[in-house]
Amino acid sequence: MxxxxxxxxxxxxxxxxxxxxxxxxxxxxxxxxxxxxxxxxxxxxxxxxxxxxxxxxxxxxxxxxxxxxxxxxxxxxxxxxxxxxxxxxxxxxxxxxxxxxxxxxxxxxxxxxxxxxxxxxxxxxxxxxxxxGLVARPGVLGRILPQRRHDEDIACAFEAVDLLGRLDIGQAAVAVGGRVVGVEGVEGTDRLVRRIIEMRQIGRLRWKGREGVLVKAAKVQQDLRVDMPVIGPATIEVVSQADLAGIAIEAGRVLILEREATIDMADKAGIFLVARQRKIDP
Structure with missing residues (x-):
């Protein structure tokens, strides 16, 4: 054929x-x-x-x-x-x-x-x-492992992304300390994380060291032929600037640009990068 x-x-x-x-x-x-x-x-x-x-x-x-x-x-x-x-x-x-x-x-x-x-x-x-080859496969990508305390943030942010997707709004959320502190709108993921940086600069958000997680996933009802979520080196850079601890993405439904460079940047910054399967309720 x-x-x-x-x-x-x-x-x-x-x-x-x-x-x-x-x-x-x-x-x-x-x-x-x-x-x-x-x-x-x-x-x-x-x-x-x-x-x-x-x-x-x-x-x-x-x-x-x-x-x-x-x-x-x-x-x-x-x-x-x-x-x-x-x-x-x-x-x-x-x-x-x-x-x-x-x-x-x-x-x-x-x-x-x-x-x-x-x-x-x-x-x-x-x-x-x-x-x-661009598709994220399940597992930890790189050398940095998420800690047990990060699981609550990951679950919390995935739940927020589910709600966002059902409203056809966005594909990403940030959670710190078990609560959502930012969600993606039409401006995109980069701007979401930069809002986190700005809120830290004015004292609206406070934590020491690296804490919190950026989660990126496809919308629940998303046709994967169009607008499939993507991360890459630019994502690692802005997440590092925000002092977030890591990034969790949806396995099988998120693309990774420049995979080796992205993982290497995350390792050098001390940021975990993990792809997880997600159960989608109808």
Whole structure:
């Protein structure tokens, strides 16, 4: 059976590059479609095209010309200012559908985008399906072990993430001393941890040494084909600055960028990094 050619619709950050490298390592033919103003210049390492917001017709034509059978969405994107978008003919043809797709929360919008492409013969797959080496496996990653006192923080933060996910809000929470002190909103995990740093600086939060845990997990109802949670070296850096004791992630449902570098940074900072299976209640 012939493996279909893979498109990577690339937003910002390092994830699209890591997925492209991972997919190539697993024997896939890859074409990267970089969103102009979002995608890294590193997409030049691959067969690639650049797409501007509003160039729906161009994208659909290129997908057909490149004989794409599957596509991955990955990388960060900023919702554009629609008044500044120049629509091509293909976008104008589909404008009522496109406008309807943009209404709602992130999960709702992404599901509508998936349906749009799959109706046109492009199967949407997840990064974990084409670059399995990025997926967090269960266990302690690195040399630092979580202590018994951290288990309560981990359980507490996982419970908070469950609630956040059901409301389609965020994928991360911080717990210290058995209570949640911060949850992720639309601004992302990095900003969540920086709020913890700011609260410590003004004396709203106090502890000595390294305490507390950042937990990151997929939303309970999440379609893993889109917006799968990610950690990497930048996560370790900000967690270290916050004097948190460690990071717990959901095994099988979180991606790790630059795995070796991430684990090495955690070890050097004295931060534990653990991936745990999570029981999801319906």
């Amino acid at each position: 012939t493996v279909p050619r893979l498109a990577i619709l690339a937003g910002g950050g390092a994830l699209p590059i890591a997925v492209a490298d991972g997919a190539l390592a697993e024997g896939r033919e890859v074409v990267v479609f970089g969103i102009d103003g979002e995608a890294s210049d590193e997409i030049a390492r691959f067969r690639h095209h650049t797409i501007r917001w509003g160039e729906i017709g161009k994208l659909l034509d290129l997908l057909k010309r490149e004989e794409i059978g599957e596509m991955v969405f990955c990388g960060s994107v900023t919702r554009p200012d629609f008044s500044s978008i120049r629509l091509d003919f293909g976008a104008i043809v589909h404008l009522p559908r496109i406008l309807a797709m943009m209404v709602g929360g992130d999960d709702t919008v992404l599901q509508r985008v998936i349906t749009f492409f799959e109706e046109r013969g492009i199967r949407i797959v997840g990064a974990h399906q084409v670059a399995s």
